[in-house]
Amino acid sequence: MKVRIEWIYKTKRGAEMDFFSEEVPAAQALLFAEDMERTGRLKQVTFVDRFDSSWTVKELKGYLKGIETEPHNVSVYFDGGYDRDTKSSGLGCVIYYEQNGKSYRLRRNAATTGLESNNEAEYAAMHLGLQELDLLGVHHLPVRFIGDSQVVINHLNGEWPVIEQDLTGWADRIEGKLSKLGIQAEYELVPRKMNGEADRLATQGLNGIEIQAVIELVKD
Structure with a gap:
């Protein structure tokens, strides 16, 4: 499954801006999101699939874990x-x-x-x-x-x-x-x-x- 990442970035002074990525494989999207979270500047992140369904980090982790043993x-x-x-x-x-x-x-x-x-x-x-x-x-x-x-x-x-x-x-x-x-x-x-x-x-x-x-x- 491919998803795009939608996130809100917050600066040290409190300014915020919305960002959107291109579609990437779900595992890669999760890797980038977790890396951005470690900066402490990520206010909110959502993953959106091709059918416009939204996923949280927890939901996407669960999905990827669940399909590991299945095709x-x-x-x-x-x-x-x-x-x-x-x-x-x-x-x-x-x-x-x-x-x-x-x-x-x-x-x-x-x-x-x-x-x-x-x-x-x-x-x-x-x-x-x-x-x-x-x-x-x-x-x-x-x-x-x-x-x-x-x-x-x-x-x-x-x-x-x-x-x-x-x-x-x-x-x-x-x-x-x-x-x-x-x-x-x-x-x-x-x-x-x-x-x-x-x-x-x-x-x-x-x-x-x-x-x-x-x-x-x-x-x-």
Whole structure:
């Protein structure tokens, strides 16, 4: 989770001024706030998340402590591929997350039939990612969903209305799953070249190559 810091600074002579930071990871925000508190000049500090919810220092500490052993700082890349000739689809998702002080990457793909368009395949790929989040035990957390489908991203973030009946069903299914898991979804549209991992997984799914793997990411 990312938050911005809002604080009131007080000088020795009693003058006060409000300050606001850019969004930073919650743990980093807490570190800076505690450091500023030690100066004795910090009159008040509040953390505000992307959903405009306010957190005190105590509340943010409790939140960070509570999620240490659960998957958090989750990002989901998704992509769907569709073959018009065979009406078969390949779905791919890549999930990055942290748990117990370590970073992980989960890769998963699937092949499916019965879809009617590439847009449906894109929705199905995001739904696959949600199913994997459920299996991981991700719940009541903000999650970034990243894809190169303008249709899916703009539908789900409310920029575009969902008109097509087949896509309405997918959008409703995804919103229902998000609500069930308590996930606060954040959507990001990226160019296809920045979604290469999920795209490759979708293509491999179309070609009948099944992949399901989790690895720990070790920093150099």
